[in-house]
Amino acid sequence: MKHWISLHREALRLVLDRMWSTKLATLMMLSVIGLTLSLPAGLYLVLDNAGRLAGGIESDPQISLFLNIDASNETVKALDKQLRSHKMVKDYRFVGRDAAWAELKQKAGLDDLAGGLEKNPLPDAFIVHARSNEPETIEQLRQEIAQWDGIDHVQLDTAWVKRLYSLLQVGRQAVLVLAGMLGFALLAVVGNTIRLQILTQREEIEVSQLIGATNAFIRRPFLYAGSLHGLGGGIAAWLLLAAATTLFNFSIEDVARLYASDFRLTMLDGGTILILLGGSTLLGWLGSYLAVSRYLSSIH
């Protein structure tokens, strides 16, 4: 075990030495990988924040219940009772047709126009707030209420929330597709870097094999190099996003204050960062494993 650890430590030392002696090239490589990774991670960040923003707004979706125009007082009372005892209804209020008509005429300055109408065209209505704000639950409630006696029409004003939700859903899928594609690109980028390193160390590999090095021994430093490139690239992407978020927050501070909003882009959370770094390290490892394997099988 101790032996195994020191073998790995030796390989790691070798790789770090090499990366240090080619600082500039290494730094460039890490930036390229970091930029590649920051695209899906950045999109994720934007969607995450958009979801949070939407969550803040959609908290009081309204359901409007329009009664039949000739609904009787009994019907109104019955509906009132039904709403009061319904589990999913948070609160509601009644808007009588006369009050609504008066308000409309006054508010909109439609006195003249409305004067032309001899009868009040508005029905009685209830405005309902549901306990949940999930589009599916609200839709369910809407359908249920629509079956009740005396209801002419139930209207949801959450249609846009629903649209936003499905947009976010599409966005999340886009993140996955993008991450998959760029992960592939990362594999190729690291694989190529390692392939070039292998070419410059061809003699060393040849001599090592002649004096009894196993494939595992040959592979080890390259696997470390690949993993470190992946990890370094992941960290670069993280720093890039952190810088972008900070910059953005700084510049929207005034705007946000203007609108009395405390909206800020939040950074990637710990779990996501772990996935980002772990994923990039793994991809780097895999990229170099493929590159070394291809080389080893080509020389036998």
Next chain:
Amino acid sequence: MIKFDQVGKLYPGGYEALRNVSFEIAKGELAFVTGHSGAGKSTLLKLIAAIERPTAGTVLIGNQNVAKLRPAAIPHMRRKFGLVFQDHKLLYDRNVYDNVVLPLHINGILGNEAAKRVRAALDKVGLLGKEKAMPITLSGGEQQRLAIARAVVSRPSILIADEPTGNLDETYAAEIMNLFYAFHQVGVTVIIASHDASTIAASGAKVLRLDHGAMTS
């Protein structure tokens, strides 16, 4: 310990470098392989060290048939040997110390133990003060001695040297040959390829003479 039985080697191009070669080398023996340039000396040494495979006959190393080894077992077989290559095969982008320590790392020997052994090997070949030097800055003879230090550092039981005195003047050549005799004295099996008749005549050791791929004695 090393046994060739009617061994032939046909290189991929169709050139027959060895034909019907049979001999035995016992444990602890000192043997020379000699013959004109292109006679097949290097080929024979490569067959011993499991670097090339025979295309006819059998090569036995300590009762193991080299041709029948699994690919994964070959590296372990090669570690039994200390090899001095005809073209040295030094790593010119690594310093003297790192060149010599490579076989130890391959054998999993690291740290202080490795450093101690590297110094001992460099001391033996007279390069102790040159650990940090790059091989390219060494003279031809020093490079040759560096190659020997790398071959002996992991204390192999079989030492194989291909023209180790090739481009050295007489005094240096004699010095290096004495080095090999010293290893032979302590029980190491030593096999040396050389076309230099004078070094061989003096030793009274076993001689394998090759002529166009065939053994003549």
